Amino acid sequence: MRISELSRRSGVPITTIKYYLREGLLHAGRATAPNQAEYDESHVRRLRLVRALVGVRGLSVGAAKEVLGGVYEREGDPHRVLGLVLGATADAADTGDAAEDAESPRMPEVDALLDALGWQVSDGAPGKAVVARTLDTLAELGTDYDWKRLVPYGELAARIAAVDLDGIEGIRDPLEMAERALVLTVLLEPALMALRRLAQEHQSAARRGAGPEGPDAPGAPAGGVSPSPAP
Amino acid sequence: MRISELSRRSGVPITTIKYYLREGLLHAGRATAPNQAEYDESHVRRLRLVRALVGVRGLSVGAAKEVLGGVYEREGDPHRVLGLVLGATADAADTGDAAEDAESPRMPEVDALLDALGWQVSDGAPGKAVVARTLDTLAELGTDYDWKRLVPYGELAARIAAVDLDGIEGIRDPLEMAERALVLTVLLEPALMALRRLAQEHQSAARRGAGPEGPDAPGAPAGGVSPSPAP
DNA sequence: CCATGATAGATAGTGGCACTGTCCACTAGC
DNA sequence: GCTAGTGGACAGTGCCACTATCTATCATGG
Numbered sequence: 001m002r003i004s005e006l007s008r009r010s011g012v013p014i015t016t017i018k019y020y021l022r023e024g025l026l027h028a029g030r031a032t033a034p035n036q037a038e039y040d041e042s043h044v045r046r047l048r049l050v051r052a053l054v055g056v057r058g059l060s061v062g063a064a065k066e067v068l069g070g071v072y073e074r075e076g077d078p079h080r081v082l083g084l085v086l087g088a089t090a091d092a093a094d095t096g097d098a099a100e101d102a103e104s105p106r107m108p109e110v111d112a113l114l115d116a117l118g119w120q121v122s123d124g125a126p127g128k129a130v131v132a133r134t135l136d137t138l139a140e141l142g143t144d145y146d147w148k149r150l151v152p153y154g155e156l157a158a159r160i161a162a163v164d165l166d167g168i169e170g171i172r173d174p175l176e177m178a179e180r181a182l183v184l185t186v187l188l189e190p191a192l193m194a195l196r197r198l199a200q201e202h203q204s205a206a207r208r209g210a211g212p213e214g215p216d217a218p219g220a221p222a223g224g225v226s227p228s229p230a231p
Numbered sequence: 232m233r234i235s236e237l238s239r240r241s242g243v244p245i246t247t248i249k250y251y252l253r254e255g256l257l258h259a260g261r262a263t264a265p266n267q268a269e270y271d272e273s274h275v276r277r278l279r280l281v282r283a284l285v286g287v288r289g290l291s292v293g294a295a296k297e298v299l300g301g302v303y304e305r306e307g308d309p310h311r312v313l314g315l316v317l318g319a320t321a322d323a324a325d326t327g328d329a330a331e332d333a334e335s336p337r338m339p340e341v342d343a344l345l346d347a348l349g350w351q352v353s354d355g356a357p358g359k360a361v362v363a364r365t366l367d368t369l370a371e372l373g374t375d376y377d378w379k380r381l382v383p384y385g386e387l388a389a390r391i392a393a394v395d396l397d398g399i400e401g402i403r404d405p406l407e408m409a410e411r412a413l414v415l416t417v418l419l420e421p422a423l424m425a426l427r428r429l430a431q432e433h434q435s436a437a438r439r440g441a442g443p444e445g446p447d448a449p450g451a452p453a454g455g456v457s458p459s460p461a462p
Numbered sequence: 463c464c465a466t467g468a469t470a471g472a473t474a475g476t477g478g479c480a481c482t483g484t485c486c487a488c489t490a491g492c
Numbered sequence: 493g494c495t496a497g498t499g500g501a502c503a504g505t506g507c508c509a510c511t512a513t514c515t516a517t518c519a520t521g522g
Contacts, residue, residue: 045373048371048372048373049372052368052371052372056364056365056368114429117430119429119430119433120433120436120437121429121432121433122432125428125429125432126425126428127425127426127428127429127432128425128429130421130422130424130425131422131425131426131429133287134287134418134419134421134422134425135422137283137287137418138414138418140279140283141279141280141283141414142276142279143411143414149398150422150426152394153391153394153419153422153423153426154426154430156387156390156391156394157423157426157427157429157430158430158433158434159387160384160387160427160430161427161428161430161431161433161434162430162434163383163384163387164427164431165431165434165435165438167380180374183369183372183374185427185428185431187365187368187369188365188384189424190361190365191361191362191365191366191381191384192384192388192424192427193361193420193423193424194357194358194359194361194362194365195358195362195381195384195385195388196388196391196392196395196416196423197356197357197358197392197416198345198350198352198356198358198359198362198388199348199350199385199388199389199391199392199393200392200395200396200416201352201353201356201358202350202351202352202389202392203389203392203393203396204396205351206351207396
């Protein structure tokens with residue numbers, strides 16, 4: 001198909017498609033002439049993904065490019081894909097200043113946290129820098145927040161990751177698996193945080209009504225957390 | 232103190248402080264003359280918080296204003312504070328278009344999800360719209376993603392919320408409690424997602440090496456992830 | 463008293479980013 | 493041939509988070 005049909009089917013304006021092509025978010029079509037190129041389903045699919053990442057999720061164009069590059073270049077290796085995809089994501093706020101990422105005064109605390117959780121991750125994992133920076137920010141705010149308080153969060157994060165990996169377990173096609181991994185991790189983030197807030201609201205109301213007792217509300221519905229197998 | 236000292240102590244340029252004053256992110260000082268005002272510790276504290284929200288977390292100025300307004304206007308009611316603070320946060324991508332938030336074709340699915348989880352939340356909770364939009368995006372991408380797949384995430388979100396609420400349980404001072412709630416929910420978000428990614432990496436490697444078994448690493452050969460003390 | 467510097471308030475400007483408009487040479491398809 | 497469409501290039505737009513500058517005070521030291 002040509003660019004006008006690509007635009008029609010993806011809902012993205014032609015000029016924006018050209019922009020994405022320039023920026024490397026979309027792979028070029030097969031050129032049939034100096035001013036003619038042929039696009040296919042993969043372009044439609046990828047355009048929709050780009051719009052989801054940039055428009056819905058709010059990723060910057062640069063971050064989206066990195067993420068997509070990671071997915072489509074190593075589609076054969078799910079583990080590698082996971083690492084790259086999620087590494088490039090990090091957060092909207094960490095654009096630039098990649099140099100100081102590696103060195104943070106709180107990195108030892110992060111290592112202690114990972115050790116306490118029993119996790120084995122690569123040294124350069126960007127997530128470590130994010131955690132370090134968060135600890136740093138909390139300290140600057142005067143909050144006495146120790147890395148130990150992140151341990152329960154880490155344990156729950158492990159369960160979330162288990163659900164994530166279960167979600168891509170059965171996919172055979174490498175490309176589809178990579179895309180699914182990307183979608184599950186990146187696009188689900190706002191939903192997860194929204195669920196957290198909804199749960200906070202629910203439990204806050206429940207605790208208010210039932211007294212300041214333990215985390216699980218006494219008789220109340222309290223969130224219906226089923227006892228999933230031990231982490 | 233005067234504005235120059237406020238600038239020095241908070242690390243925020245004077246011009247930026249004026250900007251925040253204009254935008255309502257910082258409460259005005261006590262005016263002592265047409266061109267003189269007195270600032271105090273509360274301004275220093277709040278400025279640091281603003282910088283954390285806007286700079287580190289990447290919140291828009293408008294969103295930060297809403298969040299802070301919610302915190303400092305109803306400091307007496309923790310439950311109310313939670314609701315407002317977390318409501319205003321939502322996500323960076325949902326600025327504008329607040330009108331269509333209420334009506335989403337997928338809202339019934341979200342209600343079904345909340346029902347399955349046993350949660351009781353207010354109808355206008357912004358988190359619901361975020362979840363609805365995520366389901367919508369996933370559907371547009373052709374992913375066959377049912378709301379039922381969010382149930383395990385919801386259960387884990389409930390546990391996270393329980394940890395969150397535990398973290399603000401014992402605080403007596405209402406203002407401090409409100410601030411802590413804000414910090415725990417908003418500033419911790421990137422860290423939580425980073426932990427999720429780190430856990431994915433760890434477990435992906437573990438599953439790869441040990442087959443499709445449990446999320447915990449088998450023997451954990453303890454590579455270079457030792458908790459080295461401060462350099 | 464008055465020079466000096468800081469201050470509040472207002473207005474305009476800056477730089478970055480994600481597009482968007484426009485122009486050109488050329489091609490496809492009638 | 494003729495018209496609509498195309499790829500490529502480049503400038504322009506709108507938004508946003510600041511930032512610079514200007515003015516009319518005000519505070520203080522000498």
